[in-house]
Amino acid sequence: MIRYLLLLSIIVLPIQAQTEVNYPEVIYGAENIHASWVSHPDILGGEDRVVLFRNTFKVDNTSADFIINISADNHYFLYVNGELVTHGPQLSDIQHYKYETLNLKNYLVKGKNVIAVKVINFGKRRFLGMQSIFTSLIVNGVSKNAEQLNTTGMQDTWVCALDESYKANEVVWRGDGEKAIVGAFYANNPTDIVDLNAYPTGWELLNFNDTDWQKTEFFENASSMGGSIAYLLEPRNLPLLSWDEEQIGSIVRSSKSITTKFPASDELKIPANTKTTFLIDQQYVTKGFPELLFSKGKNASIRINYAENLFGPNNEKGDRNNLEGKQLLGYYDLIISNGKDAQKFIPNWMRTFRFIEFEIETKVQPLVINSFKNNRSRTTIPSVAQFTSDNELYNQIFDICTQDYFLSDAYYETMQYVGDTKIQALIWQAMSGND
Structure with a gap:
C-alpha cells in the first residue's frame, strides 16, 4: 500500500557543521x-x-x-x-x-x-x-x-x-588517440594530474x-x-553541500599478496622500486571527493582509476558482482609524491565510482599509504510532499539527494538536458511546489 500526502511545511533537514545563511529565506541580497x-x-x-x-x-x-x-x-x-x-x-x-x-x-x-x-x-x-x-x-x-x-x-x-603542481587531465573519448573510457559521450570535467613536488x-x-x-x-x-x-x-537557493566521511570498500584483487585490511584499517606499505596494483570494490556506486593520505615515496607515481563497472574481454559490462576476467577501464587521477610525511590528495571535482584501482610505481624510497576515504558531498532539496510505502526500496528512492542540481549520469555527464527533465521536473514540482 502506498500513501501520498502533501504537507504545508518543509521537511526538517539534517544538521550540518556550516549552514547557508540565505536559506531558506534570503536575508542578504x-x-x-x-x-x-x-x-x-x-x-x-x-x-x-x-x-x-x-x-x-x-x-x-x-x-x-x-x-x-x-x-x-x-x-x-x-x-x-x-x-x-x-x-x-x-x-x-x-x-x-x-x-x-x-x-x-x-x-x-x-x-x-x-x-x-x-x-x-x-x-x-x-x-x-x-x-x-x-x-x-x-x-x-x-x-x-x-x-x-x-x-x-x-x-x-x-x-x-x-x-604549479596542477594540470588538467583531459578524459579522451573521441578522436584517433587511446580512449580513456568505454562508450560514447563524455561531458564531465577533466581529472587531475598533480606533482606534489611543486605544491605549496x-x-x-x-x-x-x-x-x-x-x-x-x-x-x-x-x-x-x-x-x-x-x-x-x-x-544560493539550496542548503550547503555536505562533506560526510564515507568508508571505502575492501581490496578484492592485487598484484601481490596484500594481507592488510586497508583501507578499512592499517597502513599499506609499498616497497621501493616496485610496481603494485590493487582493486577496491565499494559494493555500490557512490560519488564524492576521495581523500588519500600518504607519506614518503619520493617521486613515486600513484594512479587512481575510477569506474562504475568492470569490463569483460569484449568491453561488455555484465553483472557488476562478477569480477572474474574483467578489467577496470575508466578515468583516473595521477599524483607524484614529494617524499614528505602526511601528503594529501583530494580531487578538484567529484568522482563517481563503485570500483577503484590503484597503480603505484615507487622509486628509491618506499611509499606508505596512510588512509583512503571518500567525502560524500551533496545537498537535500526540501520537499513539501511525504511518501511512505511498505516497500522499503520505494522509501529509499523517495529520499532524494543531489549535487546542487539533477544528475543525468554522474560518471559520464554530471548534468541534465531539458529533454531529460520532462518527467523529473513535473514530479519534483509536485513534490516541492517549486517550478
Missing part, C-alpha cells in the same frame, strides 16, 4: 555586495588553472557574527585557519550566478586568522553544464567586521599564487609564508542589476 571580482595578474582566464588566494586578518571579538558572501568561476574550496568550510558555488548560469553566504565566527580565533580559497578553472574541457567567463573570485564582507575581506584588486589585503604545502594555514605571493588584480565589478559585463549575482 546581491544589492548588499560591494566587493569586486579579482584574479591572478598572470593568467589568461580561461585556461585550466588552479589559483590560490589568501588573506590574513585580525579578529577582536570571536562571539560576534562574521558573515561573508563568496563565489568563484569555475569552482572554489574555502578554508578558514586550515579547516575546510565548504565548496561551491552552486551550479549557475551567467545571468543567475550563485553566491554562498556564510557565518564564519565559529572558525575564528582572537587575534590573527587566515582565510584561504582555492579556485579551479577546468579549462576548455570543463563539463558542459558549467558556464564561465574568467577565472576569478569574489568575497564580500556582509557584517561590518568582515568588510576587511572585501576583494577589490586594488587596495585590498588579498594575495594570490598559481598552483600548508598554503591554507596561518603560519604559511606568503611574502612572495602577488597582489590580486581587479577583473570586474559585482552587479545584481545588469550594470556589470560579468555575472548577475543571486543568492
